[in-house]
Amino acid sequence: MSGARAADLDTINRNTWKLPGTVRVYEHLQGWTDPGEHAALEHVADEARGAPILDIGVGAGRTIPLLRAMSPDYVGIDYTAEMVTACRARHPDARIEHMDARDLGRFRDGQFGLAVFSFNGIDAVHVDDRQQVLREVHRVLRSGGIFVVSAHNRHGPGHGERPQLHLDFTWNPLKLGWRALKLARSLPRSVRNARRLRALNETHDDWSIMNCGAHDFGIVVVYTTLAEQKRQLSAAGFEVEIVFDNVAGRPVADDADTSDIWWFHYIARKP
Numbered sequence: 001m002s003g004a005r006a007a008d009l010d011t012i013n014r015n016t017w018k019l020p021g022t023v024r025v026y027e028h029l030q031g032w033t034d035p036g037e038h039a040a041l042e043h044v045a046d047e048a049r050g051a052p053i054l055d056i057g058v059g060a061g062r063t064i065p066l067l068r069a070m071s072p073d074y075v076g077i078d079y080t081a082e083m084v085t086a087c088r089a090r091h092p093d094a095r096i097e098h099m100d101a102r103d104l105g106r107f108r109d110g111q112f113g114l115a116v117f118s119f120n121g122i123d124a125v126h127v128d129d130r131q132q133v134l135r136e137v138h139r140v141l142r143s144g145g146i147f148v149v150s151a152h153n154r155h156g157p158g159h160g161e162r163p164q165l166h167l168d169f170t171w172n173p174l175k176l177g178w179r180a181l182k183l184a185r186s187l188p189r190s191v192r193n194a195r196r197l198r199a200l201n202e203t204h205d206d207w208s209i210m211n212c213g214a215h216d217f218g219i220v221v222v223y224t225t226l227a228e229q230k231r232q233l234s235a236a237g238f239e240v241e242i243v244f245d246n247v248a249g250r251p252v253a254d255d256a257d258t259s260d261i262w263w264f265h266y267i268a269r270k271p
């Protein structure tokens with residue numbers, strides 16, 4: 001067990017995901033999050049064509065068009081009721097369930113050909129429960145099925161980030177004013193959140209639990225090294241085929257310097 005309990009992370013993170021402002025952010029997202037996600041989904045697209053797809057942590061539905069372009073046989077799940085409501089409103093023709101990835105009991109063994117947990121959603125789950133998520137995904141995938149999952153890098157630039165008084169300069173006075181206004185509103189909230197949540201920070205060589213800059217430092221997430229995340233996937237019964245970095249969408253070698261990679265996209269297969 002670590003200092004923070006699984007229930008602490010669930011409460012903190014869900015309280016932030018469910019805020020109207022957070023839901024709105026996700027409602028406006030479109031397309032791939034980064035070149036690594038593009039590379040990862042391209043990598044699996046041919047194999048996933050027509051297969052049953054499980055989209056875990058679907059949020060407000062950014063990934064729905066990307067995944068349904070591969071197959072109409074699609075179900076999305078999320079453990080935040082407010083995200084489920086927003087997602088259903090945006091995609092009334094998609095099957096969206098309110099469900100926690102730790103318990104996929106409503107699905108049969110071997111039901112899916114592809115499972116995706118995108119945008120580092122798995123990192124909101126405490127280390128104590130992470131293996132349970134991986135085991136459940138493994139169970140509901142058919143033999144030969146693929147799991148695409150992204151996860152924050154323990155050695156990446158985002159690890160240990162702190163609120164900063166930083167304004168992206170532009171010569172456009174309107175844009176500059178708007179950015180200054182946004183910063184003036186978000187910085188005090190970020191500082192308050194970072195102070196409130198810093199007691200949960202916990203650092204180890206292979207993984208850590210850290211307050212993360214997303215949503216004005218409103219979430220606490222798990223960071224893993226490349227080797228540790230591969231180890232966890234193997235322990236759950238997966239074979240990791242390839243890993244892409246988020247920055248350029250290139251394959252990452254086991255011995256690569258990963259200090260400029262914020263998160264990884266893992267492609268893991270159930271043998």
Ligand SMILES: C[S@@+](CC[C@H](N)C(=O)[O-])C[C@H]1O[C@@H](n2cnc3c(N)ncnc32)[C@H](O)[C@@H]1O
Pocket residue numbers: 017026029056057058059060061062063077078079080083099100101102118119120121122124125
């Ligand atoms: C970073 S957001 C990504 C949303 C969406 N996949 C996207 O890329 O726009 C993570 C989402 O995962 C969901 N989530 C986190 N842990 C989860 C769990 N254990 N079970 C189901 N959903 C979870 C959150 O509610 C949130 O909507």
